[in-house]
Amino acid sequence: xxxxxxxxxxxxxxxxxxxxxxxxxxxxxxxxxxxxxxxxxxxxxxxxxxxxxxxxxxxxxxxxxxxxxxxxxxxxxxxxxxxxxxxxxxxxxxxxxxxxxxxxxxxxxxxxxxxxxxxxxxxxxxxxxxxxxxxxxxxxxxxxxxxxxxxxxxxxxxxxxxxxxxxxxxxxxxxxxxxxxxxxxxxxxxxxxxxxxxxxxxxxxxxxxxxxxxxxxxxxxxxxxxxxxxxxxxxxxxxxxxxxxxxxxxxxxxxxxxxxxxxxxxxxxxxxxxxxxxxxxxxxxxxxxxxxxxxxxxxxxxxxxxxxxxxxxxxxxxxxxxxxxxxxxxxxxxxxxxxxxxxxxxxxxxxxxxxxxxxxxxxxxxxxxxxxxxxxxxxxxxxxxxxxxxxxxxxxxxxxxxxxxxxxxxxxxxxxxxxxxxxxxxxxxxxxxxxxxxxxxxxxxxxxxxxxxxxxxxxxxxxxxxxxxxxxxxxxxxxxxxxxxxxxxxxxxxxxxxxxxxxxxxxxx
Ligand code: XMP
Numbered sequence: 471x472x473x474x475x476x477x478x479x480x481x482x483x484x485x486x487x488x489x490x491x492x493x494x495x496x497x498x499x500x501x502x503x504x505x506x507x508x509x510x511x512x513x514x515x516x517x518x519x520x521x522x523x524x525x526x527x528x529x530x531x532x533x534x535x536x537x538x539x540x541x542x543x544x545x546x547x548x549x550x551x552x553x554x555x556x557x558x559x560x561x562x563x564x565x566x567x568x569x570x571x572x573x574x575x576x577x578x579x580x581x582x583x584x585x586x587x588x589x590x591x592x593x594x595x596x597x598x599x600x601x602x603x604x605x606x607x608x609x610x611x612x613x614x615x616x617x618x619x620x621x622x623x624x625x626x627x628x629x630x631x632x633x634x635x636x637x638x639x640x641x642x643x644x645x646x647x648x649x650x651x652x653x654x655x656x657x658x659x660x661x662x663x664x665x666x667x668x669x670x671x672x673x674x675x676x677x678x679x680x681x682x683x684x685x686x687x688x689x690x691x692x693x694x695x696x697x698x699x700x701x702x703x704x705x706x707x708x709x710x711x712x713x714x715x716x717x718x719x720x721x722x723x724x725x726x727x728x729x730x731x732x733x734x735x736x737x738x739x740x741x742x743x744x745x746x747x748x749x750x751x752x753x754x755x756x757x758x759x760x761x762x763x764x765x766x767x768x769x770x771x772x773x774x775x776x777x778x779x780x781x782x783x784x785x786x787x788x789x790x791x792x793x794x795x796x797x798x799x800x801x802x803x804x805x806x807x808x809x810x811x812x813x814x815x816x817x818x819x820x821x822x823x824x825x826x827x828x829x830x831x832x833x834x835x836x837x838x839x840x841x842x843x844x845x846x847x848x849x850x851x852x853x854x855x856x857x858x859x860x861x862x863x864x865x866x867x868x869x870x871x872x873x874x875x876x877x878x879x880x881x882x883x884x885x886x887x888x889x890x891x892x893x894x895x896x897x898x899x900x901x902x903x904x905x906x907x908x909x910x911x912x913x914x915x916x917x918x919x920x921x922x923x924x925x926x927x928x929x930x931x932x933x934x935x936x937x938x939x940x941x942x943x944x945x946x947x948x949x950x951x952x953x954x955x956x957x958x959x960x961x962x963x964x965x966x967x968x969x970x971x972x973x974x975x976x977x978x979x
Pocket of ligand 1: 974976
């Protein structure tokens with residue numbers, strides 16, 4: 471059994487980042503909401519606990535708390551920001567709402583005798599983000615760091631195995647942040663730092679083999695990374711007892727069907743290809759409202775999949791490419807629905823299956839990529855940019871026709887070609903073109919034209935929650951404009967969308 475760290479989330483923005491930092495240091499970590507019932511958590515292999523930051527103040531009436539039994543689990547605890555204040559409050563420290571908050575880079579001074587600060591210079595830069603501060607420690611708690619504005623920027627109680635920092639060691643702006651996390655894991659929790667993504671594949675395959683020997687499973691492939699890696703892992707365990715289905719809804723990119731099917735056959739997946747494009751496009755005819763389009767595509771997908779699953783017959787389990795952020799997100803209170811996301815990995819649970827198999831549900835996207843590469847999947851498949859379930863259906867603004875799809879397909883193809891030529895295809899997170907119904911006047915040769923505007927969307931982001939328009943070379947933009955207008959009939963003008971998210975979203979619909 472591998473050692474484990476449990477992270478309790480108090481609503482901070484960096485909750486997932488903390489988990490990743492721990493994993494990057496070679497220790498497996500899991501994230502739970504701070505008020506999770508401890509009886510539902512598997513604590514086997516537990517070596518330590520981390521409490522995250524959060525937006526609240528301990529003075530608020532309903533401020534978030536963890537079950538105090540965490541202090542009886544007998545493992546070291548590290549509190550970060552709100553997590554620090556919460557513990558101080560529990561143990562009788564004094565906290566004040568300060569006159570001045572501390573936001574951004576700050577100079578930190580540390581007591582070099584603390585195990586937490588081994589290898590950290592006496593003065594270094596850390597990232598702060600707080601208004602409340604501890605002004606007096608609880609009894610037997612020792613101050614181990616301070617800044618000019620924050621008299622107690624870290625404390626510890628070695629006997630109780632409690633450690634806390636006001637700053638954020640998990641963010642890259644904290645110069646020695648990773649050293650501090652490493653010290654906590656290695657010298658305080660004594661965790662074995664031997665968790666590696668490539669070991670994960672062997673364990674997963676073995677477990678699936680043992681648990682599901684002789685059972686038939688079915689998987690909807692989207693061509694995307696998550697469902698492809700999930701299916702490959704399962705197929706390595708149960709071979710052709712896994713039947714995959716790849717549906718063409720008529721809204722895929724140029725050459726996508728051929729390329730995806732070829733990749734799947736190269737990695738030995740047992741795939742049934744269903745061309746349902748006519749069915750989808752007929753149902754979408756004349757529909758202009760984005761949510762309605764999304765719903766039609768999502769529901770039709772389910773209908774087609776259910777029909778095919780029945781024809782294949784005998785599959786007791788559904789394999790899904792759910793990844794860790796999906797699991798965490800679905801456990802959070804839902805924010806208002808901006809768009810109803812359709813994901814071919816997100817089939818309804820009430821389908822006629824005995825169970826769902828989700829081999830990737832504890833992994834982050836970059837870990838899924840590494841896992842895929844470690845089991846020999848081709849780079850091309852692993853590094854595909856994200857592509858939405860409703861496909862080009864939400865990149866043709868307004869009603870969808872074959873001709874509009876042609877325009878978006880051809881311009882998207884040129885875009886992808888040029889991104890590769892300019893060697894920025896791996897640097898930009900997602901890039902595509904959008905067909906707009908807007909017509910403008912132009913001139914080609916001596917002829918007046920009256921053609922459509924196509925928009926380029928290219929974004930940089932870490933997690934797709936907030937994004938910025940990518941800073942593309944001007945030379946690339948002009949080349950794209952010229953190629954799209956010259957090579958694709960019906961394109962009269964090309965614009966670059968520089969909207970960030972928020973307020974814009976990545977897709978236009
Ligand atoms: P938005 O447009 O919401 O997109 O900023 C964020 C990311 O999600 C992708 N996206 C989808 N992915 N099903 C998916 O699987 C969907 O319905 C869907 N809608 C948007 C989008 O491409 C971007 O990467």
